[in-house]
Amino acid sequence: MRDGFVSTLFLGVLRCNRLYRVDFLCSIAARARKLIGMNHVASQPISTTVEIPVRKDSTLGSSPIKIPDVVRGMTDLKKDLFVNNILFTVMKLDATKVSLIQRKVRLEKYLIRNLGRVKCIMDADDPKYKLLYFDPSVVNESSIELKSEIESKIKQYADDVELVWETRLVAITFEDWDLKRIFRAVLPKELEFSSYSQIGHIVHVNLRENLLPYKKIISQILLEKVSKCRTVVNKFDSITNEYRNFELDLLAGDDDYVTELIESGVRYRLDFSKVFWNSRLSHEHERVVKLFNSRSLVYDICAGVGPFVLPALKRRRPIRVLANDLNPESVRWLKENATLNKIPDGKIEVHNLDAPEFIRGVVANDLSQELVKAKTSEVTPSEANILMNLPAYAINFLPSFKGLLSKHVSSELSLVFPVKVYCYLFVKALEDVPMDWYEKRANGMIREFLNEKEASIELIHHVRTVSSRKEMFCVQLNLSWDLLLDKNVFFFRVVKEV
Numbered sequence: 431m432r433d434g435f436v437s438t439l440f441l442g443v444l445r446c447n448r449l450y451r452v453d454f455l456c457s458i459a460a461r462a463r464k465l466i467g468m469n470h471v472a473s474q475p476i477s478t479t480v481e482i483p484v485r486k487d488s489t490l491g492s493s494p495i496k497i498p499d500v501v502r503g504m505t506d507l508k509k510d511l512f513v514n515n516i517l518f519t520v521m522k523l524d525a526t527k528v529s530l531i532q533r534k535v536r537l538e539k540y541l542i543r544n545l546g547r548v549k550c551i552m553d554a555d556d557p558k559y560k561l562l563y564f565d566p567s568v569v570n571e572s573s574i575e576l577k578s579e580i581e582s583k584i585k586q587y588a589d590d591v592e593l594v595w596e597t598r599l600v601a602i603t604f605e606d607w608d609l610k611r612i613f614r615a616v617l618p619k620e621l622e623f624s625s626y627s628q629i630g631h632i633v634h635v636n637l638r639e640n641l642l643p644y645k646k647i648i649s650q651i652l653l654e655k656v657s658k659c660r661t662v663v664n665k666f667d668s669i670t671n672e673y674r675n676f677e678l679d680l681l682a683g684d685d686d687y688v689t690e691l692i693e694s695g696v697r698y699r700l701d702f703s704k705v706f707w708n709s710r711l712s713h714e715h716e717r718v719v720k721l722f723n724s725r726s727l728v729y730d731i732c733a734g735v736g737p738f739v740l741p742a743l744k745r746r747r748p749i750r751v752l753a754n755d756l757n758p759e760s761v762r763w764l765k766e767n768a769t770l771n772k773i774p775d776g777k778i779e780v781h782n783l784d785a786p787e788f789i790r791g792v793v794a795n796d797l798s799q800e801l802v803k804a805k806t807s808e809v810t811p812s813e814a815n816i817l818m819n820l821p822a823y824a825i826n827f828l829p830s831f832k833g834l835l836s837k838h839v840s841s842e843l844s845l846v847f848p849v850k851v852y853c854y855l856f857v858k859a860l861e862d863v864p865m866d867w868y869e870k871r872a873n874g875m876i877r878e879f880l881n882e883k884e885a886s887i888e889l890i891h892h893v894r895t896v897s898s899r900k901e902m903f904c905v906q907l908n909l910s911w912d913l914l915l916d917k918n919v920f921f922f923r924v925v926k927e928v
Contacts, residue, residue, distance in 0.1 A: 442453075465890075473657070475630040477691040477709040482610050482624055492565040495545065497615035504616050505643065507650040512604040518542070519569045521522050521562040521580075522594040528560045533586040540564050540580060546606025561598075561720030563722070571597060599681040609655055616647060623648055627709045631660040634678070649681030660684045662749055663702075675706050675757070684797050693737065696744060698767050700735045707735065711819075714893050714904065715741065719854060720818070722746040724924075725812040727800060729793050731785045731827065732753065732820040735763040749811055752796060754781040754788040785820070790831040798838035804846045814849045821854040821902055828853065828879040831909055833916040845911040850888070852904055859899040863894065872903045884913040 449720070501511050523531075528551065531537070538547055541550040542563045552561045569576055581593050589778050604612075614625045621644070626635045632650050637645055649662040661683040664673050665676045687703040700707060715737045722728060726748035731737050733753035743751055761782045768778055779789055797814055804810040818824035831851070855875060858867045870889050876887060889906040896902050 433470075441447060463565075471518070475689070475691045475697075477627075477628040477629050477693045477707070477712065479710050480625060482613060482626075495542075495566065495602070497611055499615075501615050503618060505647050507654070508649050509604040512607060512615075514602045516600055516602055517570075518566055518598045518600055519564045519571060519573070519577075520596050520598050521564070522554055522559050523562070523584075524591055525554075525558055525560045527588045527591045530588055531584055531591075535583050537562070537580070537583075540568055543568075545602060546608075548602070549607065550602055560642075561596075563598075573724045595746075600841045601835075604654070605760070609651070612651055612655070616651070617641075617644060623732060626652060628656060628659070629700075629702055629707055629709060630691040631658050631684075632663065632687065632689050633661070634663045634665045634676075634702075635681075636665050643781055645681055649683075653682045661686055661689075663664070665686075675704055675759075676702075678703055687912075694741050696736075696740050696767075697770050698735055698737075698740075698763075699766075699770060700763045701759060704733055705757060705763055706760070707737075710894055711737070717891075718904075719746060722748050722772075722815060723812055725749060725809070727797070727811045727814040728752070728817070729796070729814065730795075730817045731788060732756075732818060732824070733764060733780075734760050734819075736767050738817055738819070739764075739778060740767055740773065742773055743768075743777055744771060751778045752781070752797070752909060754776060754783055754785070754792070756784055758782050785818070785824075785827050786830045787825060789816075790834060794834050794838055798835050801835070801839055801846065803844055805843060811847045813847050816849065816851045818852060819854045821856045824853050825855050825875055825879060828876070828885075832884070832913060833918075835914045836917045840917075841915055845914070849909040849914065851885070851906070851907040851909060854902065854904050855895070856896065857901050857903060862899065865901075868903070872905055875907050876907070880907070883910060885909050 475922060477851060496514065498514055501508075504511070542548060542565045544550065548563055550563055551562060554561050569580070582589065584593060602603045605617075617623060619642060623635075623641060623644075625631050628634075635648065635652070635657050637648070641648065645664060649664075652662050653659055662681045664679040664681055668680070687698070688701050690697065690699045692698070693709075694716050698707075722742050724747050726742075726746065727846070728739060728742055728748045728751045730751070730753045733739055733755050735756075736753065739751050739753045742748055754766060755764065761780055765780055767847070768780075771857060781792055783792070793816065795882055800811055800814070818827055828851075853876065855872060857871045859867065859871075872890050876885075885907040887905060888908055889904075891904045891906065893902040893904055
């Protein structure tokens, strides 16, 4: 909902060639900042990733609206050094005429963009009047001709309105500056801090080595500026432990990693120091869940705390959901989250097994029972969905499906519904290559384990760019009946990170 709202906002602004409703757009922009964690107010725990764009605009560079140069290279936050006294040119006019002027006159290129407490339209001391705040890099005391031009534009639609030009000296403080301006002002010009992710009250960053000398001030700024933030951690780039959860370095705030968040209407509680959660995967969770229906079977091999299975149970209501994770902490929080979201007892079965063991034991038994029942039942499952979202290892689990049902069902049966596998994987390149190279490589990686007769590839879906020359994909496979019944299987487990 948040992403859709923000997208609608910016599309609306782009399509608006005239400043019809300045106050309205200002208020909507404020709501958007709250939703993406740029203000101190938020209505619910969130999970989001915020990119901090680097681009030129009228409030950077030579504009008088800038943070004092003295903060450049700062490593410990000193808020008082961020104060800049800025002289604004303002127009005082009858408050009853503002609505008409907003609808009729194009003023967007002259007015200030919202700057903390300073809005493009503000109340005057006398409630009979409003003040229009102009961008000082565009309109200032010496802009005689431009002021006259603006007056003429307004007089075309409100010739009886009295227009009074004034100046206001406003102290812009640390609280007024946004994150983009602050980081661009503080860090050396050759360095960029590009993004952070938020899970409830926890903000986590992945700092490159050249930013580590500035980790203290980066964390202090985030703690001050990000909505609901109480804890800032640095998430190391590599995941090396057995349970695939991040190693964390507490940078600022509380040593409290148990947090709560909402994603796609589902509430989660988790200990971020002990389980895996990635807010960048929210769209992928939603995409896959939409593929299920009330006749689906869902087997989640690496279920984590439930980002696939819980929304599936709440919104799609599949026949049955079986979830598994090797990490006992993930299993614990998955069960708690099922209760938290009022999932009825018996709707989900949770296991704590190694992935191949879960596949060849629990999945094989349940799938074979469904195939046997389908022989005499009028209503059969629409499909079986097997999720393997462990991109560094999941491809190694594919041999587990060879002969999966050979000891459970007779070859006289038929595969009356498709068995789909969603195999997540990373594809890495040694040099810059086009996206189709990554897709072809993903196909090739699957074929190293299963050939065309054993499994058909239905879709190779690009999930996200992980880092430079590293992409994440979800390869959707349809397993063949011959593969599932293969009796000539010498099963062994290959474990390697891809």
